[in-house]
Amino acid sequence: MSITDQDIIDYGQNHLFAYTDYQIxxxxxxxxxxxxxxxxxxxxxxxxRTNSIIDHDFLVRKHQANIGIKKEELTSxxxxxxxxxxxxxxxxxxxxxxxxxxxxxxxxxxxxxxxNFVKMFVKTKEDLDKVYNDPEEDKQYWxxxxxxQAAIDLLSYGKVSAGNMExxxxxxxxxxxxxxAGAIEFNKKxxxxxxxxQRKVETQLLEDMKTNINPELIPNLEKTxxxxxxxxxxxxxxxxx
Numbered sequence: 001m002s003i004t005d006q007d008i009i010d011y012g013q014n015h016l017f018a019y020t021d022y023q024i025x026x027x028x029x030x031x032x033x034x035x036x037x038x039x040x041x042x043x044x045x046x047x048x049r050t051n052s053i054i055d056h057d058f059l060v061r062k063h064q065a066n067i068g069i070k071k072e073e074l075t076s077x078x079x080x081x082x083x084x085x086x087x088x089x090x091x092x093x094x095x096x097x098x099x100x101x102x103x104x105x106x107x108x109x110x111x112x113x114x115x116n117f118v119k120m121f122v123k124t125k126e127d128l129d130k131v132y133n134d135p136e137e138d139k140q141y142w143x144x145x146x147x148x149q150a151a152i153d154l155l156s157y158g159k160v161s162a163g164n165m166e167x168x169x170x171x172x173x174x175x176x177x178x179x180x181a182g183a184i185e186f187n188k189k190x191x192x193x194x195x196x197x198q199r200k201v202e203t204q205l206l207e208d209m210k211t212n213i214n215p216e217l218i219p220n221l222e223k224t225x226x227x228x229x230x231x232x233x234x235x236x237x238x239x240x241x
Contacts, residue, residue, distance in 0.1 A: 033141060039121045042117045059100045142171070143171075147186065148186065155187050
């Protein structure tokens with residue numbers, strides 16, 4: 001049976017549009033750079049989603065109460081026109097209640113993903129305290145963060161930007177050295193990796209052109225993105241701190 005427009009509309013109305021695990025891991029948690037800071041970021045996301053879940057609980061209860069009130073009004077109302085208006089208000093509240101419940105479930109799924117991540121690094125309540133009260137880990141995070149930002153500057157522009165350099169020189173001298181050394185090392189590894197990948201892609205492209213008389217000059221991007229093995233290209237993507 002072929003799909004109809006209404007099937008698509010209904011799916012969109014009832015689907016849980018939560019963040020995917022991949023999205024959460026790589027574009028929310030991994031912004032923390034170090035394992036310590038990633039855990040802290042996950043805890044922040046848990047707190048925000050818990051607040052949203054509580055807010056949605058209140059909204060659900062309010063909608064349920066208002067629906068009950070409107071149904072009582074509908075029973076006692078004698079005007080046909082007013083009955084019609086009250087029925088519309090009931091349907092509107094029921095729709096809002098449905099959307100609220102769907103969003104709440106999505107929030108709970110996202111929170112569970114963050115909870116699972118935290119539990120990989122936090123085993124006791126004392127570990128939780130360390131997430132927010134560990135000066136050495138905090139220092140290492142800022143060294144790693146500024147090192148990464150400086151490395152991106154080097155890779156993109158050939159020099160560290162004025163803003164990032166100003167932030168780096170506000171650090172103690174020994175931390176400046178560690179930050180800049182890390183940036184240079186990361187930049188060189190990335191340059192080497194990109195050159196190796198470029199050669200691999202060019203070789204594959206030439207091979208493809210030998211067997212394809214009319215190669216696509218502007219290929220579909222989705223068809224060109226292949227799962228290349230990066231094990232020996234850029235090293236592991238896992239945090240070492």
